[in-house]
Amino acid sequence: MPTDPEIRLALAATVQRLANWAGAAVPPSPATVVTIARKLEIAAHAEVERAVRRVREDGQGWPAIASLLGLDALPCHGGHPARLAFGYCTGLARRPETGRPRFLWDCCACGQTVAGHGPTSTPASSEQGHADGCQRLAANITEWQHAREGRR
Numbered sequence: 001m002p003t004d005p006e007i008r009l010a011l012a013a014t015v016q017r018l019a020n021w022a023g024a025a026v027p028p029s030p031a032t033v034v035t036i037a038r039k040l041e042i043a044a045h046a047e048v049e050r051a052v053r054r055v056r057e058d059g060q061g062w063p064a065i066a067s068l069l070g071l072d073a074l075p076c077h078g079g080h081p082a083r084l085a086f087g088y089c090t091g092l093a094r095r096p097e098t099g100r101p102r103f104l105w106d107c108c109a110c111g112q113t114v115a116g117h118g119p120t121s122t123p124a125s126s127e128q129g130h131a132d133g134c135q136r137l138a139a140n141i142t143e144w145q146h147a148r149e150g151r152r
């Protein structure tokens with residue numbers, strides 16, 4: 001896995017290359033760097049969203065995704081990393097939407113597209129779209145009930 005300084009170096013090189021392709025001055029102006037870096041940020045978020053969708057489809061929950069995103073190690077948000085992960089994934093730059101935030105993924109157990117509304121309530125209400133009798137939804141409900149009983 002690359003280190004943070006290696007990632008920053010790769011990003012700086014990518015910004016420089018894109019500025020060169022666009023015919024910007026060398027070195028690019030701060031305004032050009034802001035514009036290009038923001039476009040890269042949006043593209044990176046979209047890639048994260050696609051990858052998280054695959055992780056959800058593979059059966060991982062929001063606590064595991066929080067760990068993958070490094071959100072479980074933030075000292076100021078120690079209590080709800082799963083909610084942070086969901087918020088990160090649903091808060092990506094896109095058109096404004098009305099209604100509850102949602103994250104779409106395809107359930108490999110029932111084959112339906114599920115609109116996930118985050119880890120804040122029961123799977124029955126936070127995962128809408130499973131087919132009737134979906135085994136994965138039933139397993140998620142059982143797991144949620146066991147976790148809830150464990151906290152009492």
Ligand SMILES: [Zn+2]
Nearest residue numbers: 107110130134
């Ligand atoms: Zn399902």
